[in-house]
Amino acid sequence: MAIHAKVGGVTHSVPLQDLPGLTNRTMLVGADVSHPPNRGDNVISPSIAATIATKTNENNLYQATIRLQEGRQEIIADLQNMMEGHxxxxxxxxxxxxxxxxxxxxxxxxxxxxxxxxxxxxxxxxACEALKPGYKPKLTFVICAKKHNMRFFAKTPNDVDRSGNLPPGTVVDRTVVHPFAFDFYLQAQAGLVGTARPTHYVVLVDENNFGPDNLQRLTNGLCYSFARATRSVSIVSVCYYADIICTKARALVYDEESFSDTQTVSSVTSGPRGLVMKEFDALRIAKLFAKNPAFENVAWYM
Structure with missing residues (x-):
């Protein structure tokens, strides 16, 4: 499945009629920012910002963009240009x-x-205004949070699956959520080992007027569209893709001369030391991909 996606194929997709509120004129976007490890010597490596968006009206093919920005900065600095490209x-x-x-x-x-x-x-x-004056599509902006301590358990043994977790698709939107904000917990995946962790979705803007039920069903449905999984994943697929892109892009950030003979790509990208670019260039990775336009049409990150 991963190879099929890497060469531009579509392993599977969820029909639009099963995704409430999603039409053939809707664009899905996922975004994430990956921060460098702390070197401890007052040197800050760049953070990596990635966005991925659907490029067809069937919402099953994606285009990824990557930017480097100031280390430890959470706001995506060049989001306007990235969205214009999408x-x-x-x-x-x-x-x-x-x-x-x-x-x-x-x-x-x-x-x-x-x-x-x-x-x-x-x-x-x-970005919308720069692309076409007066163009104002309806925007829904959702935060996806995995780093929390909330867990849910069944009241009776009959309500659990074979792993002892709640069944996939469980939604909690009462009692433990914000009293005024539009948020909910969704455990979309089937647990394998241990206690499954739900994802906390916080809706900050909803100009499409989804409402709780439709957005929860839509989010759960999108968790089944991950290209290299035969079942649902724990977070909406476009966010999962953005996170993977940030991780894989880190290996492309640094100069080859920065690696010593005893270091490997995996150890320096994920270990405590990290590396430093010789010259900061926000478009460093974008320029690499521009040399081969085929990267625009395949899911190289899978």
Missing amino acids: LKKYGENTKYLPDSIIFFRDGVSEGQYAVVVQQECKAIRM
Whole structure:
């Protein structure tokens, strides 16, 4: 399945009629920012920002963009240009621009919700206006959070699956959620070992007026569209892709001369030391991909 996706194929997809609120004029976007490890010597390596968006009206093929930015900065600095590129690609393939955008944002802590939604929603609006004056698609902006301590358990043994967890598709939107905000917990995956962790979805903007039930069903359905899995995954697929892209892109950031004979790519990208670029260039990876346009049409990150 991974090889099939890498060469541009579609392993499987969820029909639009099973995704409430999603039409052939909707663009899905996932975004994440990966931060470098702390070297401990006052040297900050760049953070990696990645976005991935559907480029067809069937919402099963994606285009990825990557930018480098100041280390430890959570706001995506060049989101306007990244979104312009996604919208142009969508327009080239479909001959029209999307009427609505659903933006899933990963990796945001609770204290940063306000500044993220303010600045990144503004960047999305500016991208739409720059592409076509007066163009204002309806925007839904959702935070996807995995780093929390919330777990859910069944009241009776009859309510669990074979792993002892709640069945996939379990939604909790009462009692333990915010009393005023639009948020919910979704355990979309079937647990394998241990206690399954739900994903906390916080809706900061909902101009599409999904409402709780439709957005919960839509989010759960999108968890079944991950290209290299035969079952549902724990987080909406576009966020999963963005997270994978950030991880794989880190190996492309640094100069080959920075590696010593005893170091490997895996150890320096994930270990405590990290590496430093000789010269900072926000478009470093984008320039690498521009040399081979085939990267635009395949899921190289799978």
